[in-house]
Amino acid sequence: MxxxxxxxxxxxxxxxxxxxxxxxxxxxxxxxxxxxxxxxSAVPGETKVLSTIREAIEKCNLKDGATISFxxxxxxxxxxxxxxxxxxxxxxxxxxxxAASSIFPVHAxxxxxxxxxxxxxxxxxxxxxxxxxxxxKGLLKNPAVMHTHGGRARAIxxxxxxxxxxxxxxxxxxxYGNINGVEGKAACGTLGxxxxxxxxxxxxxxxxxxxxxxxxxPIDIQQEYVDYVVAVESIGDPKGxxxxxxxxxxxxxxxxxxxxxxxxxxxxxxxxxxxxxxxGAGGTSLAVAAYVKELMKKKGIQGSFAxxxxxxxxxxxFEEGLFRSIFDVQCFDLKAIESYKNNKAHQGMSxxxxxxxxxxxxxxxxxxxxxxxxxxxxxxxxxxxxxxxxGVIMGGSGGHSDTAAGAKLAIIVTQLVKGRLPIVVDxxxxxxxxxxxxxxxxxxxxxxxxxxRTDLIEKLKTTNLPVMxxxxxxxxxxxxxxxxxxxxxDDEIVAxxxxxxxxxxxxxxxxx
Amino acid sequence: xxxxxxxxxxxMESNDIYIMVQPNDEGGVILNLESIVMTQFGNQxxxxxxxxxxxxxxxxxxxxxxxxxxxxxxxxxRIETAVKRGM
Numbered sequence: 282m283x284x285x286x287x288x289x290x291x292x293x294x295x296x297x298x299x300x301x302x303x304x305x306x307x308x309x310x311x312x313x314x315x316x317x318x319x320x321x322s323a324v325p326g327e328t329k330v331l332s333t334i335r336e337a338i339e340k341c342n343l344k345d346g347a348t349i350s351f352x353x354x355x356x357x358x359x360x361x362x363x364x365x366x367x368x369x370x371x372x373x374x375x376x377x378x379x380a381a382s383s384i385f386p387v388h389a390x391x392x393x394x395x396x397x398x399x400x401x402x403x404x405x406x407x408x409x410x411x412x413x414x415x416x417x418k419g420l421l422k423n424p425a426v427m428h429t430h431g432g433r434a435r436a437i438x439x440x441x442x443x444x445x446x447x448x449x450x451x452x453x454x455x456x457y458g459n460i461n462g463v464e465g466k467a468a469c470g471t472l473g474x475x476x477x478x479x480x481x482x483x484x485x486x487x488x489x490x491x492x493x494x495x496x497x498x499p500i501d502i503q504q505e506y507v508d509y510v511v512a513v514e515s516i517g518d519p520k521g522x523x524x525x526x527x528x529x530x531x532x533x534x535x536x537x538x539x540x541x542x543x544x545x546x547x548x549x550x551x552x553x554x555x556x557x558x559x560x561g562a563g564g565t566s567l568a569v570a571a572y573v574k575e576l577m578k579k580k581g582i583q584g585s586f587a588x589x590x591x592x593x594x595x596x597x598x599f600e601e602g603l604f605r606s607i608f609d610v611q612c613f614d615l616k617a618i619e620s621y622k623n624n625k626a627h628q629g630m631s632x633x634x635x636x637x638x639x640x641x642x643x644x645x646x647x648x649x650x651x652x653x654x655x656x657x658x659x660x661x662x663x664x665x666x667x668x669x670x671x672g673v674i675m676g677g678s679g680g681h682s683d684t685a686a687g688a689k690l691a692i693i694v695t696q697l698v699k700g701r702l703p704i705v706v707d708x709x710x711x712x713x714x715x716x717x718x719x720x721x722x723x724x725x726x727x728x729x730x731x732x733x734r735t736d737l738i739e740k741l742k743t744t745n746l747p748v749m750x751x752x753x754x755x756x757x758x759x760x761x762x763x764x765x766x767x768x769x770x771d772d773e774i775v776a777x778x779x780x781x782x783x784x785x786x787x788x789x790x791x792x793x
Numbered sequence: 794x795x796x797x798x799x800x801x802x803x804x805m806e807s808n809d810i811y812i813m814v815q816p817n818d819e820g821g822v823i824l825n826l827e828s829i830v831m832t833q834f835g836n837q838x839x840x841x842x843x844x845x846x847x848x849x850x851x852x853x854x855x856x857x858x859x860x861x862x863x864x865x866x867x868x869x870x871r872i873e874t875a876v877k878r879g880m
Contacts, residue, residue, distance in 0.1 A: 671832055700807055700862030701830045761864055765833035 286663060286712055288787045296402075296423030297777050301784045306686045306718055309782035313639045316440030319483045321508060329458050330510050334368045334488065337509045338446075341484040343369070346376045347445040348402070350482060352475035353383035354450070354611055355467060358521025361450040361488050363390050364513065370399045378402035378423075380444060382433060382474040382632070383679070386410030387521060395421050404442060406430050407677035416775055417673040419791040425674075425776040427667060427789075430474065430610070431636020431643060431683035432781035437477040438633060438640075441783055447482035449475050449507075450516045454489035455497035458507025462612075463499065463622040465491030467517040470591075470612025470621045472501045476631035479506040490516045499622075501629065523614050529571050529594070530564030534725045538694050539568030541746060542652065542723045547576055548740050549690050551649045556584040558604075559684055560652035562592050562613045565694055569652050570594055577603050588635075588644055589680070591617040591627075599627065608644050610635045610680075636683030638781045645680075645687025653681055655693045655722070657709045660751050662716030662731050664693060665709035667778055670702050672770050672792045678713050682781050685718035690737075697724040702765065703758035705729075705751060710768070712787040713778060722751065729754045769793055794850040800879030803863075803871040810838075810863035812875040815855040822846055822853065828860035841865050845872040854879075 282292055284302035293299055323329075331337050343349070349369070351362045362381055367390070369377055377400050379391065384403070389411040394400045401422040406429060408416070416425050428436060436442035449472070452465035462472045467490060479485050485507045492512040496504075530536060546552055558573065560566040571594070577584065587595045588608040593616030599607050606626040612618045620627045636645045645651075656676070657665040664685075669675045685691040695704050704724070720737060721730045729751035730738045741748045776789035801813040817823060828838055838860055845868070846854065856872075863871070 670830075701834055701864060702862070763834065763837050763865065765830070766836065768832050 284786065286715060286786065288712055290785050290788050294424055294774055294777060294788070297426065303715070303780050303784040303786040306715055309784060310638065313439060315438050316481065318481055321484070329508065330456050330492070330512070334365055334511055334513070335372065337486045337511050338368060338372065340509060341446045341486065343374060343446055345374055348378040348380055348443060350380040350444045350447045350478045351382070352449060352472065352478060353381060353385070354462065354469040354472055354474065355517035355522045357385040357387045358518035359385065359387055359450060360515060360517050361448060362388055365448050366391065366394055366400070370394055375399060376401045378404065380404040380442060382406050384408035384410070384412045388412050392420065398422065404428060404433070405677060406433050407679045409675050413674040417789070417792045419773055419775050421775070424774050427677050427776055427778045429636065429678040429682045429781040430632050430680040431638060431645065432779055432783065434477040434631065434633035434637040435639045435781065436783060437481045438637065444478055444482035446484045446486060447478035448486050448488055449479060449502065451487040451489040452516070453491040453493055453497050454487040454510050455493050455495040456510060457495045458487055458504040458510055459495070459497045459500045460487050460502040460507065461497050461499055462501050463618060465489070467515070467519060467522060468618055469522050470618035471609045471629040473610035473630050473635060474632045475502065477633055484508050486511060488513055488516055490514060523612070523618065528564065529567045532564065534696055535565040536568055537725050538696070538723055539565055540572050541728060542569045542692055542694050543572030543576055544744060544746055545692060545721060545723060545728065545741065546573060546650055546690070548744050549737060550740065551690055552576060552580065552582060554583055556582060557586050557588070557647055557649045558584060559587065559589040559648055561654065562590060563654060566652050566654070567592065567594050569694060570598065574598050574603060588648065593617055596620040608635070636680055636687070636781065638686070643683070643687065645684045648684060648688040649690060651684040651688035651691045653685060653691060653693050655695050655704060657704060657706050658693055658719070658722055659706050659709045660755060662719040662722070662751065663709050663712045664714040664719060665711045667713045668711040668789055670710060670765070670768070672710055672768050672790065674776060674789060682714040682718065685714045686781065691718055691720050693719060693722040695722070695724055697726045697754065697758045698761055701762050703755065703762050705755040705758050711778060711789055715786065722754070724754065726757050727754050794876060794880060796851065796854045796876065796879040798879055800875050802874035802878065805859060805861060808862050808864070808867070810861065810868050810871050811859040812871045813857040814875045814879045817853040817855045820853050822851070823855045824858065825856070826858045826860065829862055830860070838868060841868045842872055845869045846876070849873060849876050851876055
């Protein structure tokens with residue numbers, strides 16, 4: 282069958298089940314039921330502290346076929362996922378499903394465990410490196426399921442993704458299971474992505490390298506959700522967890538794109554008191570923030586909030602009074618961690634509060650402007666951030682689809698050509714985010730507005746920005762690069778791309 | 794035009810192509826191409842390299858090309874420079 286975007290998807294996928302086809306960004310709202318949660322009640326006097334990860338796995342009664350979960354705030358410095366899986370493999374467990382909110386190159390040991398049948402399923406919102414490549418080659422038994430950040434929270438809360446045991450990398454934990462992310466040598470700031478896991482898993486294990494006396498205030502994840510605490514030597518490498526500083530691009534092309542983007546934002550009329558804004562940590566995205574900052578200062582505007590994965594640059598804007606508050610699901614650098622720790626208006630948020638479409642209102646719904654990237658964008662404005670143009674998985678939605686759906690103005694900023702590959706194409710290799718959520722694409726050669734946004738097209742006519750149709754943009758790119766040959770993919774499905782509401786927006790095929 | 798000695802042009806930077814030409818006493822052109830966009834543009838890059846060599850009158854050469862996403866005019870320029878340096 283074809284979904285509403287014309288993507289060919291089967292009605293049933295072996296190892297995944299029945300497919301609910303994507304039917305539009307807001308097609309699936311309404312009343313929902315959250316799952317029941319199994320809780321083993323604690324008896325006064327019982328200790329939660331265990332001496333090894335193995336003991337925790339045994340106490341949790343982990344069995345073949347179970348699903349275990351991890352959060353990714355330690356990013357490419359994370360040790361916990363590998364430590365737990367090593368123990369799982371040693372114990373001879375098989376057919377384990379790994380629900381990691383994101384997977385990074387550091388998680389390469391998973392590949393061998395996929396080959397040996399210890400791991401047979403993977404759920405992730407983003408994956409890059411050897412695991413992503415191995416999945417693309419068909420080394421995982423069942424198709425991987427790619428969620429969005431908000432969609433993962435939805436899947437956990439609804440029971441679509443049942444977690445038997447959640448292992449939470451805890452920069453600091455006390456003896457009764459309270460966790461915070463702001464202290465300890467692996468401090469990573471907010472723990473937003475781990476919160477649905479903690480609340481809905483059958484068993485929750487905090488793995489920490491900073492076990493402190495009770496209570497570990499301030500508390501990010503409360504004791505009522507945590508069954509066991511295990512102290513280990515180290516949960517992660519700080520060098521891989523945070524970047525020291527995040528820098529604005531010096532590349533003149535990136536700066537030009539950023540400047541034009543700020544002009545689009547200005548022309549949109551959204552840049553007024555109460556303005557809300559989110560941008561990524563990439564050099565060009567930060568440059569957009571820099572130009573927006575200039576405009577806000579010049580016009581004397583105070584925004585309501587900046588959201589997201591938060592960088593030091595956003596913190597500076599906040600400290601200068603340009604935003605009243607920050608909503609933070611993940612801290613990208615030390616400055617963001619410091620600010621989250623010390624400033625009450627720098628508010629942590631869970632993955633559900635951030636982007637879950639099936640709750641009483643996520644933060645993305647209140648976003649004015651969202652700055653996003655793209656690996657490919659097609660002439661219907663559908664965006665791919667999941668696979669490279671060679672078909673290999675190299676990313677995933679993360680918050681892409683969530684923020685694009687919620688924001689009043691979702692802007693794709695990208696160079697028109699990257700390493701000879703035209704970014705604007707006839708059809709995306711994979712669709713991550715539907716075109717209906719994308720309002721405008723800004724490249725160094727021109728700007729294209731989604732034809733649905735007639736209001737924005739009219740507003741941009743009053744500027745001298747190089748506005749054109751997306752087909753014109755595609756032609757400029759192809760005139761430079763030539764038309765790329767189509768890549769050949771196998772028929773086997775290696776990953777399912779779930780939209781935030783749990784419908785299937787696309788599938789990823791095995792690479793040849 | 795005859796390649797007398799090994800010569801190179803270009804870099805391994807993004808959007809550039811690194812070219813090395815060497816004499817080929819056996820006769821003919823041997824092209825060893827690596828590219829980050831091999832599946833999408835491999836054939837096009839080969840065509841551009843072979844055509845440029847032909848235009849320059851190079852009939853015998855071993856050409857090593859390491860492409861990092863260069864556009865056609867870059868490829869032509871790097872080939873021409875390498876060939877002229879190798880004369």
